[in-house]
Amino acid sequence: MKNASQSNRRKYMELYFWLGVMLGVLPPVLAILTELYLQQLPLTVWAIQYVLRKNPILWVFNLGPLVLGATGYFLGRQQDLMINLTASLEQRVAQRTAELRQSNQVQEILNSLLRLSLEELSMQETLEQALERIINIPWLPTEPKGGIFLTSEDDPNVLLLRASHNMAVPLLKSCARVPFGTCLCGRVAQSRTILFTDCVDERHEIQYEGMKPHGHYNVPIVHRDKVLGVLVLYVSDGHQPQPNEKEALQAIAHTLASMIAARQAEEDLTRQKKFFETLVQTSPAAVVVMSSDQTIQSCNEAFVSLFEYTREECVGQKLDALIVPPEAHEQAQQYSQQALAGNLINQIAQRRSKNGRVIDVKISAVPVRIEGETVGVIAIYHDITELLQAKREAEEAAKAKADFLANMSHEIRTPLNAIIGMTSLLLDTRLDDEQANFVETIRNSGDTLLAVINDILDFSKIEAGKMTVEKVPFNIAYCIESALDLVAAKAFEKRLELAYVLQENMPVKFQGDITRLRQVLVNLLGNAVKFTQAGEVTVSAAVENVQGSLYTLHFQVRDTGIGIPKDKLHRLFEAFSQADTSTTRKFGGTGLGLAISKRLIELMGGTIWVESEEGKGSTFHFTIQAEPASGTASLFPRQAQPNLSNRRLLVVDDNDTNRLILQKHAASWGMSVSAAASGKEALQRIEQERFDLMILDMQMPEMDGLTLAQEIRKHPTAAQTPLIMLTSLGRKPEGAEGVAFNAFLSKPIKTSQLYNTVCEVLAARPSAEAVAPQKQAVFDPSMGDRHPLRILLAEDNLINQKVAIGLLKKLGYRADLAANGLEVLEALRRQEYDIILMDAQMPEMDGEQAARIIIERYPRGKRPRLAAVTANALEGDRERFLAIGFDDYISKPIQVEELVRVLQNTVPLPRKTTRPLRLHGESTSSGD
Amino acid sequence: MPLDPSAFNQYREFMGEDADAFIADIVQTFMTSAPKALEDMKALIAAGKRTEFVRAAHTLKSNSATVGANDLRQLCETMERQGHTLDSAALESMLAQAVREYQQAERELKDWLAK
Structure with missing residues (x-):
């Protein structure tokens, strides 16, 4: 076409040129002929020359051919350009039309593929129909043959032939499974680029007898970087590929890829849905799905059989109306609200079946959320009727066991108490040494047996989780004192010093379980006394930590006993464990005491631990948590007391701890306190100064309290000083009557008692004034x-x-x-x-x-x-x-x-009236 | 020994010269009230008035403790504690035992007072 238009152009240019030249020749020829005719001259060269010479204007005419020829040339050229332009335009239009048609067809095929993806078809059907559409694209020079491979789900490096059209029967078999890298399709799957061949070459590995020559388009189907499969198309042998073919195939493969991916996802989803549906349907737990207004949307088989409603009876109904007994409505409503608010529910409740059967159920409920919005609730009911029944039975059995144990222990304890009581009485009768020894042994064995029974009962209570701790107001000082009282006798026998000290200014009234706290203290103190041969046992209490209204109290029970070997420390708090079995033989005990203490302390929110050095002694530490009781006042006044302030006190005690405690207490009441560690030192002190009061310890080496008191009573200046004697167990030492002590205080020193006694002894006395010793000054008749x-x-x-x-x-x-x-x-x-x-x-x-x-x-x-x-x-x-x-x-x-x-301790109420006090009022009534 | 004379020790020490009169008064009162209480208790068992019975046992327990009649006190304590649970026959036999204990205690108290 180009050549043709080129020659045309030339033709027009020449044609117009010569036409112009010829038209241009005409005017000079006509002009010369007209001139010749006018001049009557012959048509000769001479005459022409003559005329030309005579009429120079004719030269102008002579230019005609030149001018017109040139004009013609240009016109021709113009014409030529026009024609040329038209031709090229036509050509372009035709080309564009063809392109449009092709792309339209591509578009159409893409559209039809998309339509296909919207239809409810299986993967197989989708692939087959897509393939049919693709191989029938009219402009594509393909043969109506082809196939689609998909990557195997089991092995991501293998292609499986999933759809084919008109493919030769042998191929269906040999191409059913093509590894990546094998044959054309395998290569494409690996390279992920489109492949074209116009003949069967060496890459075409899979062949069969009688295969006709052909070419291929092998197109990878890739979605998000993943090879989903390969599309294979047949082209005729020797086909010259056009560039737009590849592009179109690329687009088709792309669409095909997203279609396949979508279909695969859909299949996955369906599979999963089926899986979960099966799971729910076959679940032994009753499952019900509700909308946000608690209307039942679906339920499973177990729900139907548990609650005895058919599925038809459930769906569309409100759940609560069906299975919640009237009295539980409010609570059920709460659960639903909580679940809808996005909380997980895990509760045990009772529900009712259609036939009125009451079922114990464990309810789990979860909100169903879609994009952050709660659209419903899934509730799961486990039937725990039998479980609860079993639990109740087990509890009853446990209770029966505990009752039995309690009864047994009562039955054992009652006669045991009689044995202990009677042997005690027996010991007070006249016995010879041997008899006394036997009775003593019976009595000790009785005590031990009682302790063992108490321990076992406590331990079984704790093990059964029956042990609870009370929360009632109690006084720590009182608690420690009463614990010390219980071990005082043993301590006295072994000549051990007992003492306790409270942190200064700590509150003493707390909410807690005094009985259990005392039990722990008695246990630790009992051990301390048991394992200490000489020295002292002290208790201290302090506030370790305060968090809001919760106090952590730290107790220490320290002894100067045999200590515990390091390798035995860790087993100390285990049940039935003593540091050594030989210890058990030597010291007795069930080995339950510390285990019980540990559990009790844990019940009181604390921990227990021990520090010990062999031969030096042990310190048992424990903490408890408690809130102070209202009106946290000290049991005894902590501030300086007017009647005690500046009164001079001499404390005589060889035990450092006791001396320190006495000093501390007295100082806190405002007394001025001196201390002496021995009778000798005390006698030196009274030479130097006078005291308002002296507290003497009975048991002191060298000079005991009694001897010291006798010395003081003989002293010229100090003879009249009130004396308080510290004894163990309140036993008055023999000969004490003769000395006229003003009061006796038993150890361990009880702060309140100390205070009261000191107050009483000093009450009637002016400062440092000698007063004759009174008989029975402890109980003042006035x-x-x-x-x-x-x-x-x-x-x-x-x-x-x-x-x-x-x-x-x-x-x-x-x-x-x-x-x-x-x-x-x-x-x-x-x-x-x-x-x-x-x-x-x-x-x-x-x-x-x-x-x-x-x-x-x-x-x-x-x-x-x-x-x-x-x-x-x-x-x-x-x-x-x-x-x-x-x-x-x-x-x-x-x-x-x-x-x-x-x-x-009684403070009189303020008197309202001014009339004289009715101290000796008449009886207003008399009973019996 | 059914009687524990040390029960009065603390009072004796405290009351000084008034002690004997004081103690005698208490013991006399006990010896008049206790037989009556025991009779009442018998009637209460028969009438099935267990609450009143338990209260009477409690009072007698307290009183026998005061005079040191320990065995009687122990019996009373058992009757008080189990007065609601035991059957009448058991209570009656216990009560009979208590009457015997009382008689024993009374004898000793009288001897003791005479001293």
Whole structure:
């Protein structure tokens, strides 16, 4: 076409040129001929020359051919260009049209592939239909033959022939499985680039007999960098590829890739969905799916069989209306709300089946969330009816066991107590040495047996998780003192010093379980005394840490005993473990004590540990957590006491710890304290200065307390100084009467007792003034005058009345009487009292009830002090009464010391009236 | 030994010269009230009034402790503790035992007072 247009162009240019020349020749020829004719000249060369010479204008005409020829040339050229332009335009249009048609067809095929992907077809059908469409693209010079391979799911380096069209039968077999790198398709899968061949060459590895020559397009199907498969198309032998063919095939492969990928994902999803559906349907747990308004959307087989509703009966119904019993509606509603709010629910509850069967279920519920929005809830119900039944049975069995154990231990303990009690009595009778030895052994064995039984009972309680700790107000100082009391006898026998010290200014009233704390302390103290031959055993308590209202209290029980070998330390707190079996033989014990202590301490939120050095002693540490009880006041005053301040005290004790404790306490009350470590030193001190009071330890080497006291009583200046003797177990040493001690204090030193005694001894005395020693100064018959109180005795029992009134009278008090709680209230309406001594058990209204009413009616500070008097000397009774609101506690039969202490601690209420005190008021009533 | 004379020791020491009169008064009161209490308890068992019975046992327990009649106290304590659970026959036999204990204690108390 180009050549043709080129020749055309030339033709037009020449044609127009010559036409122009010829048209240009005409005017000069006509002009010359006209001139010749006008001049009457002949047509000769001469005549022409003549005319030309004569008419120079003719030269202008002679230029005609030249001008017109040139014009023609240019016109021709113009024409030529026009034609040329048109031709090329036509050509371009045709080309573009062809291109458009092709791309349209590609587009169409792509569209149809996309449509295919939207249809609900299996992968197989999709591939087959896609293949059919691709090989039928009209412009593609393919033969209507081809196939699609997909990468195997099991082996990502193998192609599997998944769809084929018109492929030769032998190939279907040999191409069913093509490893990557093998034959054309395998190569393409590896190289990931499109491959074209126009003949069967050496790369065409898979061949068969009678194969006709052909070429191929092998197109990799790649999606997100992953080879999904290969598309193979046949072209005729010797086909010249056009560039747009590759492009189109690329686009098709691309679409095919996303189609296959989508289909694969879909298949995965379907498979997964089926898997989960099967899982849910065959799950032994009842599963129900609800919308956010708790309408059931679906449920599984187990749900149907558990709740006895058919699926049709469930779906569309509200879950709660079907299976929640009316009384649990509110709670069920809460669970649903919580699940919808996005929380996981894990609860045990009761649900009801269609037939009204009550089922114990464990409910797990999870919110169903789609893109952050909760659209429903899945609830899972495990039937635990049988489980709970089994649990109940097991618990009953455990309870029966525990009851049996408790009963047994009671049954054992009752006769055992009799054995111990009777042997104690027997020991007080006249026995010869051998008999005494036998009885002593029986008595000790009884004690040991009792301890073992108590330990085993406690341990089994703890093991069964039955041991609970109480939370009632108690006083730490009292707790430690009462623990020390229990080991005092043993310590005395071994001549061990016992002492305790509280951190200065620490609160002493806490909420906790005094009985358990005391048990731990007694255990540790018992061990300490048991394993110490000489020296001392001390207890200390301190606040280790305060977090908000929670205190961590640190206790230490230190001894100077045999210590524990390092390699035995770690097993110390295990059950049935003592440091050594030989230890058991030598010292006795069940080996349960520390294990029990450890558990008890853990129950109280603490830990226990030990530091020990063999031969030097051990320190057991433990912590507990407790909140201070309201009104955290010290049991005894910590601040300086006016009547004690600056009074001079001499402490004589050879034991450093005891001396230090005494010094510390006295100093905290404002006393000026000196100390001496021996009787000799003490005698030197009294030569130098005078004291208001001396506290002497009984047991001291060289010069004991009694000898020292005798010396002091002989001393010219110090003879009249009040003396307090420190003894063990309150046993007055023989000969003490002769010395006239003003008071005896038993060790371990109880702070409150020390305080009261010091106060009492010093009360009536002016500073450092000599007063004749009194008999029975501990119980002051003038106490009623010194410390007047209005007392109401609430007691229905005549004997108890007589005892109490007799004792009070001796102290200088007279009390009014009430026979029951009602009479107490009646008496309070008539008159104010400073203290009520209230029997716990009275007819009509008992003491506990009366106390509650009084506490309710009269505010603190306006009501009398309430002291409970009870014959039930059970452990923990005291705490129980204090918890009710009683201020104090006396056990029956009434001990004089206790009565004095209670009265001493009573602060009279401010008197309303100015009339004289009715110290010796008339009885308002008399019981019995 | 059913009687523990040391029960009064602390009072004796404390009351000084008033001690004898004081103790005698207490013991006399005990010897008048206890037989009556034992009779009452018998009637209460028969009437099935266990709460009252337990209360009476409690009172007698307290009183026998005061005078040092330890065996009687122990019996009373058992009756108090188990007064609601034991059957009448058991309580009655226990009570009979208590009466015997009381008589024994009474004899000793009288001897002791005479001294």
